[in-house]
Amino acid sequence: xxxxxxxxxxxxxxxxxxxxxxxxxxxxxxxxxxxxxxxxxxxxxxxxxxxxxxxxxxxxxxxxxxxxxxxxxxxxxxxxxxxxxxxxxxxxxxxxxxxxxxxxxxxxxxxxxxxxxxxxxxxxxxxxxxxxxxxxxxxxxxxxxxxxxxxxxxxxxxxxxxxxxxxxxxxxxxxxxxxxxxxxxxxxxxxxxxxxxxxxxxxxxxxxxxxxxxxxxxxxxxxxxxxxxxxxxxxxxxxxxxxxxxxxxxxxxxxxxxxxxxxxxxxxxxxxxxxxxxxxxxxxxxxxxxxxxxxxxxxxxxxxxxxxxxxxxxxxxxxxxxxxxxxxxxxxxxxxxxxxxxxxxxxxxxxxxxxxxxxxxxxxxxxxxxxxxxxxxxxxxxxxxxxxxxxxxxxxxxxxxxxxxxxxxxxxxxxxxxxxxxxxxxxxxxxxxxxxxxxxxxxxxxxxxxxxxxxxxxxxxxxxxxxxxxxxxxxxxxxxxxxxxxxxxxxxxxxxxxxxxxxxxxx
Numbered sequence: 113x114x115x116x117x118x119x120x121x122x123x124x125x126x127x128x129x130x131x132x133x134x135x136x137x138x139x140x141x142x143x144x145x146x147x148x149x150x151x152x153x154x155x156x157x158x159x160x161x162x163x164x165x166x167x168x169x170x171x172x173x174x175x176x177x178x179x180x181x182x183x184x185x186x187x188x189x190x191x192x193x194x195x196x197x198x199x200x201x202x203x204x205x206x207x208x209x210x211x212x213x214x215x216x217x218x219x220x221x222x223x224x225x226x227x228x229x230x231x232x233x234x235x236x237x238x239x240x241x242x243x244x245x246x247x248x249x250x251x252x253x254x255x256x257x258x259x260x261x262x263x264x265x266x267x268x269x270x271x272x273x274x275x276x277x278x279x280x281x282x283x284x285x286x287x288x289x290x291x292x293x294x295x296x297x298x299x300x301x302x303x304x305x306x307x308x309x310x311x312x313x314x315x316x317x318x319x320x321x322x323x324x325x326x327x328x329x330x331x332x333x334x335x336x337x338x339x340x341x342x343x344x345x346x347x348x349x350x351x352x353x354x355x356x357x358x359x360x361x362x363x364x365x366x367x368x369x370x371x372x373x374x375x376x377x378x379x380x381x382x383x384x385x386x387x388x389x390x391x392x393x394x395x396x397x398x399x400x401x402x403x404x405x406x407x408x409x410x411x412x413x414x415x416x417x418x419x420x421x422x423x424x425x426x427x428x429x430x431x432x433x434x435x436x437x438x439x440x441x442x443x444x445x446x447x448x449x450x451x452x453x454x455x456x457x458x459x460x461x462x463x464x465x466x467x468x469x470x471x472x473x474x475x476x477x478x479x480x481x482x483x484x485x486x487x488x489x490x491x492x493x494x495x496x497x498x499x500x501x502x503x504x505x506x507x508x509x510x511x512x513x514x515x516x517x518x519x520x521x522x523x524x525x526x527x528x529x530x531x532x533x534x535x536x537x538x539x540x541x542x543x544x545x546x547x548x549x550x551x552x553x554x555x556x557x558x559x560x561x562x563x564x565x566x567x568x569x570x571x572x573x574x575x576x577x578x579x580x581x582x583x584x585x586x587x588x589x590x591x592x593x594x595x596x597x598x599x600x601x602x603x604x605x606x607x608x609x610x611x612x613x614x615x616x617x618x619x
Contacts, residue, residue: 113149115191116184117141118156119224131245131524138249145188147280151272152192156232157246162272166198168210168233176211178218180226191217191229234567242526242606243271254278256286264289266298266479269345291420293334293366296341298479300370300412302469302486304493304613308457309450311487315472319430320453321411321444322460323467323488326374326388327602329408333359333367343602355408362436366417369433370477371410371442381464389601411442411469414477422477426485429477446473457489466490492575494597495520496608498528498568502550504561505535505543512543513550513564518574518594520587520611528568529587529611537575537596546570546599571603572596579617587611589618 121141128134138157145153155162194217201209221229247265251258256278264274264286277285291297305311312318328343329352338356340349349356355373375383382388388406413433414422421429433441445456457468467490475485497518505514515535519528538546553566575597582590589611 113145113153113188114184115186115188115225115228116222117144118153118188119222119228122157122228123224129525134245135248135252138246139252142246142250142275142279143253145279147276149188150276150279153188154246154250154272154275156188156191156228158243158271159232161192161195161232163192163195163199166195166210166233168198168214176214176218178215178226180218180223181220182222184222184225186217186220186225191232244523245526246275247271250275250278254282256283260286262481263479266481267291269296269298291368291415291422293368293415294332294337294339296330296332296339296345297368297414297422298345299328299330299343300478300486301482301607302488303482303484305470305487305489308454308468308470308489311470311489312448312450312453314487315470315475315485317446317448317473318453319426319444319446319471319473320456321442321469321471322456322463322465323469323490324372324374324409324442325382325466326372326409329355329371329373331355331359331367331369331371331408331410333362333364333369335365336360344604352406352408354406358408358440362438364417364436366415367413367436368415369410369437370412370414371408371440373406373408376405376407389598407440409440409442410437411444412477413437414479422479425474425476426471427473430473461491493578495574495576495591495614496571496600496603497531497574498605498608499546499550499566499570499572500528500530500568501563501565502546503533503563509535509543511547513547514538514543516572516596517563518572518591519568519608520614521606521608522587523610523612528605530585531579531587531589531611531614532585532591532594534574534591534594534596536594542596542599568605571600571605571608573598573600579614581618587615589614 118141121137125134125137128137142153151162194213197213198210201213218226247261248258251261260283261274261278264277265271267289268274277289305314330341332339338349338359339347340352340355342348352373375388377383410433413429416432421432445452447453453470460468467488470487470489472485475483497520499516500519501517502513503515505512515533517530518532518534520531522529549570550564550566553569554564555567556565557563574591574594576591577593579589580592582588584590
């Protein structure tokens, strides 16, 4: 397939307003792909090339002054090969080598192909084709059940791989996909409840677990081989040697665990989330403060010694975890009594944690889904939002980009809808960091130069007192007393809170 065909489809999808229209356009495209084109093309459609980051940033791409070709000749597979070459270009002189490779590619690309190549390389492809829409399109094109395809995506952790199975071999191939120890799966996500009593009323008999303010991890062990993955399925095993030591000592041979890792100070209380993330991101895996240890706590088990447990009820998974996790089990109680659940929540808060998770005992592990069987309850409401723009500060903040423009995700279009602004909760250190980041992500400025618009890549956790109706913002909702808790390097823009979820809070 020519890259020009993909570019034309992307333009048409961006212009379509209805989700079913976007799905139909994408289904028509993917149905025409050859087997070897499926995985790279799916990655391009969601702006996540299978090579990951290839060492090319916005400055490099925007700095290429190349006249576009008049006729299309580039194929999808040629772009895929070029990205592989870019990812393997390292060491001295690599910047010049990457520029040379990109220049050669752009000389063969037409103007529409120039645009989509830049969008793919910078992760800025915003035509409303989030992974959910592309998944629906693949199911339509391959005539398989959407639920079956979603399950394969969950278990492979890769939409491109699952799409190839569906489009080439059909439903039977998808049915044969099983959990594989060592291969990460999409994590299960939680909905939100206002109170512990609301959560218990919604799920019934529940496991009420402390909600730790750490970084989500998924751990795989097969004998002495141990792998640790982030929420986004990135391998961070080398960074978490203390977690490897803990998992090595567990009384198991094969296991897949879900949990959190966080720093604990000498008295056992948690360090601030930003400090945990700083250590978590340290490639050495060694905390900068010797008094702080990165400690794992587990709340679920998806496989244990040859038995897959993702379809087993939580009551069975919880019992299995009790047998093996020891002191690294997240504190929990099983109850249907809202008062007992609230008391457990108060204990979590007193220990310095965020609140509780309330999980239905009969629920399966719905990998990759934000199911209603898991409910998070925090005394302070928090949202994951993206930064759309920032304004230059005044007074002591002169020279810093301060006031954040915040966006929630529109599930239907895939775009982001502004829901408020805030400059509260920003330390001097955070101001300096975000100013550097925003200038790197800058797309344009307002006519006055006061506001810098950025690519919607940075996810920020915002604490709020609630939401209110608003005619100021297009979504009809605005945040009340918003303040920054911290940036979430472990989150991606396609997982932030939706405008529909904020509107639902209005009642």
